[in-house]
Amino acid sequence: MGVDIEQFNPHNQAALRAWWEVGHAATADRPGKPWPLWEQSRVALPTPNPERGVTLVAAIDGREMVGAGLVIRTLKENLHTAMAFAYVRPDRTREGIGRRLVEELEVIAAGDGRTTIQSEAYLPPGGSGTGPELFARALGYEVASRESIKELTLADFVARRDALAASAPVPEGYRVITFDTVCPEDHLASFGRLLGMLMSEVPLGELDLQASEWTPERIREAEQRQVSVGRHLLTAMAIAPDGSVAGVSDLRVDDSDPAYGQIGITIVDPAHRGRRLGLVLKTATHDLAVATWPGLVSVDTSNAEVNTWMNAVNEALGYRTIETLLELQKKL
Template identity: 75%
Template sequence: MVDIEQFNPRNEAALRAWWEVGHAATAHRPGAPWPVWEQSRVSLPAVNPEGEVTLLAAIDGREMVGAGLLMRPLRDNLHTATVDVYVRPDRTREGIGGRLVAELEVVAAGDGRTTLHGEAFLPPGASGTGPEAFATALGYEVASRESIRELTLADYLARRGALTDEVAAAGAYRVVTFDTVCPDAYAESFGRLLGMLLDEIPLGELDLRASEWTVERIRDAEQRQLGIGRHVLTALAIAEDGSVAGSSDVRVNDTDTTRGQVGITLVDPAHRGHRLGLALKLATHDLALATYAGIGTVDTSNAEVNTWMNAVNEALGYRTIETLLELQKKL
């Protein structure tokens, strides 16, 4: 008999067993889809001003055979929650995943959440797979499709010189870089730009609403990143009037400095057409290489319909390694 139990992420033994389930369940996927243990050990128990985490375990006797996670935003989009479940490969097709999802939905509904989000990962271009069938059976619909891409930094360096002329139009803007903590002079304008994100990126049918980023919220988020050992290597494009016209970042964890991940790339619509996206990505990738001599790859994801950003990524040398289905269910 498999029991579903909630546990405190500060229980390190339980957290390690939970991590092992997720690690095994994602081992077949390309790239590095699961964080290293030391990162999960630090980040999951840590206070997060942006969201609250609930962890579930599927227990059979003395073994953990399934793992669930519910993330509830605390700052905005308070009608939503994100559901993730993992089942040990030798225990699939026993209904464990469905029971975990059902319990997470109960927790979300009890907190007043009415829209649930989830993810399914497929080989590039695939369809009709097990993850899709599982999601459909539980009432989750595909709201958006994204491409997960990986860049080998050796490939990037081989292309870097040829891209210099392409960003000549960005010469009217200054590029400022920093590690995690935004300079005071740009914080308010940076927040204004971040507030545009959900209005400007392709969301498909995802039920998400624009947010507000005050300087206080930015500083809280920065302290969270510093506390868990995550470096957000950021580049800002500064217009002639001193305002932030665009931003991009690459995130690297202290626990694994061989890999990076692109976080947000966004250009103010009033400043588009100057190749700022490419210029900012060049700046952040250069900063990552200068900061971490051993970094080898960087991952990113973008909506398949975001042709402009996908073209930028292709120019840098990114290649598609997975298709991500953004799932949604209304309770």
């Protein structure tokens, strides 16, 4: 076929730009904001990440890049897993390039001792049996979980804001604090305890993922990385009457793309559920985003379809479903 699959260094800006262009073209027909701006990728991909290792690969035909892929490996926990993504330039699909990229990504992951590969496929809302899903199944990937990708226009949130505040006041005895990325020192240890619950509390379906441990040192290291790439985690934290962190939610905005945001995590300690803290916290992060980024146009998020509680929170905020996300998994 004349196409070579090669790894390349993300510090090679020409190669990185060509790689970015392939991914941009391959995702151009999807709704919402499926691909980062060039400036985001240019800064983030070459910057060391204490949480993740990333390997970039390219499909080269002569002097042209016609396919792009990446393997992401967690470095702190779930050391048996990796995530693999492959993209093919739209004018070069159905030539076997995608299959060759995936095979190379699996070789890279296996060489690092990873035995479970995870990926994603995107379909129209409620869809199934379309091209991306069939391609994944042909390569041995099964659907481990189904999620809904949702989008919120900030103008819609602002229109609902007063009604939200009336329907979900801060519970008596609790208080909500907000901050940009860097957690206050006096809540750091309790915050880490809550982060450690995340994988055991969110619906994972059949995804082979395990709980993590978040020490104060790890949190600070992760925060510094976010600051270094210009990413803001606009965070709301619920403080219980005993001073512990009862819940947390964040909304992420990049300096290089201030028109669009993305929900990161939302979790409420099981001991403090039933008080609508999820809605309280998400309202607070959106308030902070509107106040901090007046040019913010929309925010996206994703939740497991079976997570009825969080889906109800997002519906109350004004989110609407724009895509179905299939979480894929393959055991090597």
